[in-house]
Amino acid sequence: MSTPFEPEYSASGPVPGGRPGRKLGPIATGVSSTHRAWLEPTRDRYLASGLTLAEMSGRVPLAKSKLSELMRGVGLYPRWELLEGIAGVLQMPVWPLQRLWRQAALDAQKSREWIERSAGSPPVTTSAVVPPLEHGAFRETVEDAYRRYCRVFLFDDPCEAAVADTFDLLWLSWNGALASPDMRHYAWKILRATVMAKTPHVDGRPDLGHAAFDTVALRTMTDVAAGMAQMAESLELFKAISRLPEVPLDVVVLRSLCGFTPEETSGLLGLSKPTVQSSERYAERFLDNIFDPPDTEGPTE
Known part of the structure; x- marks a missing residue:
């Protein structure tokens, strides 16, 4: 899935283009749209952080080569505790990230037992569960309209999943949405990319x-x-x-x-x-x- 996330650079932090070491490679071909749904915003947050893979590896229990594979969608589907550690370093909201991870795990043919064993109990802290107030207000304003648009392309269950994914992705990139010229346009690009990723295409x-x-x-x-x-x-x-x-x-x-x-x-x-x-x-x-x-x-x- 192609999503409109922009790296959220810090005015006081290092510029990603200037980081030493090997650059992070592109997402591997064949990575599913549901896998991309959480992988793309995670990569964007990493690129915006200014950290190197070696520095990230020093903060999470994962070798640099394995971290690179995870960030490219290569190899085995990652267990949640690894992604949770990365989310903590990158200060990403855990709740929407875990929901997207679970959905992609099912698409990767992981059993529910494996998912629950890997994920453990859902995050329960207020900061992890409750999105920003502005996010909730925006969702209340546009959710029904988003659903009506989505139903032109998808049946009920895939449509509901696409709408839920949209607001999770918007939550994950909320700072980028607020910094964009028009948050409504930013959010719509996420919705459209999510819907199109789930819509069958002909030619x-x-x-x-x-x-x-x-x-x-x-x-x-x-x-x-x-x-x-x-x-x-x-x-x-x-x-x-x-x-x-x-x-x-x-x-x-x-x-x-x-x-x-x-x-x-x-x-x-x-x-x-x-x-x-x-x-x-x-x-x-x-x-x-x-x-x-x-x-x-x-x-x-």
């Missing part, structure tokens, strides 16, 4: 077949033949919508499929209202050219 584009089958027209159709025709038309339309660039696609989903106003859409995306309106016009022209292409043959006699 590199999100599969909107789920949304096509859930249109009001299909749900209320009583004539079988008309219903089949409407289904085919809807599938073609949603296939075309999936080809839109990122922002016009999100605007179409929020405006046409979720029913949000331009003002509400602007607030959710963290983009100006003129940007939303221009994106909607772009989408309309794009779809018109597909379903009603202009006549380029000129007048006929």
